Amino acid sequence: MARGRLIPDRVPISAVPPAERLTSYDECLLLYSREEAIQEAQRCVQCAKPWCNLACPILQDAREYCRQIAEGDFEGAVDTILLDNPLAGCLGKVCYSYCEDACVVGKKGDPVAIRHLKWAALAYGNGGRTYRREGTRDQAVAVVGAGPAGLTAAWELAKRGDRVTVFEASEKLGGLVTQTIPPYRLSHETFAEDLARLEPLGIEVRTGVRIGKDLPLESLLENGFDAVFVGIGTHHPWTLNLPGKDLPGVYIALDFLKQVFDGDPPPVGGTVAIIGGGDVAMDCSRTVLRMGAEKSVILYRRTREEMPASPEELEEAVEEGVAVNYLVSPVEFRGEERVEAVVCQKMELGPPDDSGRRRPVPIEGETVTFPVDYVLVAIGQKADLEGLPDLGLEMARDGSIQADPETCETSLPGVYAGGGPSIVHAMAQGRKAAQSIAAYLEGRSETTTAAAPT
Numbered sequence: 001m002a003r004g005r006l007i008p009d010r011v012p013i014s015a016v017p018p019a020e021r022l023t024s025y026d027e028c029l030l031l032y033s034r035e036e037a038i039q040e041a042q043r044c045v046q047c048a049k050p051w052c053n054l055a056c057p058i059l060q061d062a063r064e065y066c067r068q069i070a071e072g073d074f075e076g077a078v079d080t081i082l083l084d085n086p087l088a089g090c091l092g093k094v095c096y097s098y099c100e101d102a103c104v105v106g107k108k109g110d111p112v113a114i115r116h117l118k119w120a121a122l123a124y125g126n127g128g129r130t131y132r133r134e135g136t137r138d139q140a141v142a143v144v145g146a147g148p149a150g151l152t153a154a155w156e157l158a159k160r161g162d163r164v165t166v167f168e169a170s171e172k173l174g175g176l177v178t179q180t181i182p183p184y185r186l187s188h189e190t191f192a193e194d195l196a197r198l199e200p201l202g203i204e205v206r207t208g209v210r211i212g213k214d215l216p217l218e219s220l221l222e223n224g225f226d227a228v229f230v231g232i233g234t235h236h237p238w239t240l241n242l243p244g245k246d247l248p249g250v251y252i253a254l255d256f257l258k259q260v261f262d263g264d265p266p267p268v269g270g271t272v273a274i275i276g277g278g279d280v281a282m283d284c285s286r287t288v289l290r291m292g293a294e295k296s297v298i299l300y301r302r303t304r305e306e307m308p309a310s311p312e313e314l315e316e317a318v319e320e321g322v323a324v325n326y327l328v329s330p331v332e333f334r335g336e337e338r339v340e341a342v343v344c345q346k347m348e349l350g351p352p353d354d355s356g357r358r359r360p361v362p363i364e365g366e367t368v369t370f371p372v373d374y375v376l377v378a379i380g381q382k383a384d385l386e387g388l389p390d391l392g393l394e395m396a397r398d399g400s401i402q403a404d405p406e407t408c409e410t411s412l413p414g415v416y417a418g419g420g421p422s423i424v425h426a427m428a429q430g431r432k433a434a435q436s437i438a439a440y441l442e443g444r445s446e447t448t449t450a451a452a453p454t
């Protein structure tokens with residue numbers, strides 16, 4: 001499609017007003033109308049080289065679905081999206097949209113709102129269609145973990161005709177997506193709609209089974225499974241080993257979110273300090289306000305520039321009244337019966353560390369004390385490998401497991417593994433592992449894929 005002049009401003013994405021948002025867990029961002037979606041998609045300049053597609057870990061053909069939406073062909077856009085994306089609904093709402101970072105229109109103005117267009121396509125183009133089995137290979141594959149990585153591996157293998165059984169430790173499918181991402185960003189109905197698309201694939205699911213505790217991993221291969229994919233995410237939170245860390249009122253943020261969204265919220269109120277600057281910190285800071293906290297204060301040891309949270313998440317948190325204190329690092333939790341204050345060392349930025357971000361360096365003798373009623377420690381998490389055999393896995397900086405980067409193979413023949421720091425990265429790993437498993441099962445080294453939503 002030939003495009004005319006570049007339009008720098010995106011069609012505004014409407015949101016529920018901040019004060020109203022805090023009264024419920026309903027989604028904050030609002031869907032484009034059909035007309036708005038078409039108008040926004042028409043901002044896509046249809047680059048000869050599809051930078052957006054290339055930036056996407058699952059290589060979604062964003063350029064093509066923008067073209068289709070621009071022509072009002074929402075059905076066609078859904079076909080394009082579902083070809084590579086079994087969790088399209090979730091990604092339409094909370095993907096970190098690497099495609100938009102690469103969008104050429106963004107050099108002159110706002111990048112095309114590709115993520116929001118995906119949501120619009122599913123809403124207006126029969127996103128309710130389902131996948132079907134295409135192959136008849138009929139080998140048995142076990143998938144450990146029902147997060148984005150595991151579900152994507154299961155989708156890919158089941159399409160090929162394998163008998164897939166997913167073993168999930170919790171009672172919920174979806175991994176961190178349903179266990180921790182708050183419904184005000186991603187409703188659980190959206191995940192359920194994605195899951196419904198997979199239903200005809202006949203994937204068997206066994207929840208409440210922790211591999212390594214309830215069943216040894218090795219027993220899967222010994223008892224009829226031809227291959228295994230391990231997609232266990234990052235469920236072991238880092239803690240701060242500081243004086244007062246065990247005082248009542250000091251919580252581990254990841255566990256806190258899991259409890260809240262499992263319907264068993266721990267008490268919280270008054271002033272809540274959240275330590276950290278990533279997804280978990282942002283989601284906690286906004287969730288506690290919905291739970292009735294008077295003040296939600298983020299304490300982060302670097303500056304905005306080094307913060308891992310997405311600009312959108314931080315902006316929405318600040319709109320809702322979250323306060324952010326930069327260049328402070330906790331050194332003590334103080335209190336008699338329970339936590340009453342967080343003592344922080346003031347920091348300044350030094351030279352970059354091995355993450356490439358400027359290192360926080362203490363300013364000698366300068367501390368600041370924040371009076372608090374609760375503290376949530378959100379400083380990161382890593383894979384929980386307890387009970388699993390040594391699979392020769394590396395741990396990435398984000399805490400996820402890394403097997404062979406090309407094939408996702410582990411050191412145990414027939415066992416593959418993967419995960420990642422975002423939903424779409426984890427999905428890419430799940431798909432890559434499934435392709436390797438297919439090659440392993442077919443006794444060949446390469447394979448191709450072809451998903452076909454019906």
Ligand SMILES: Cc1cc2nc3c(=O)[nH]c(=O)nc-3n(C[C@H](O)[C@H](O)[C@H](O)COP(=O)(O)OP(=O)(O)OC[C@H]3O[C@@H](n4cnc5c(N)ncnc54)[C@H](O)[C@@H]3O)c2cc1C
Pocket residue numbers: 094095096144145146147148149150167168169170172173174175176177180181209210211212231232233234235257279280283384418419420421422423424426
């Ligand atoms: C609060 C929060 C907000 C986030 N927000 C976003 C966002 O907005 N956008 C984005 O793209 N990403 C976001 N992420 C990151 C994203 O959720 C993860 O990168 C993604 O879920 C990883 O997928 P996964 O399948 O590798 O692991 P998980 O989603 O963690 O799934 C792993 C599953 O394995 C299960 N499991 C673990 N061990 C075992 C075992 N031994 N046996 C059986 N089952 C097991 C777990 O219960 C879990 O269900 C967020 C993460 C958090 C914590």
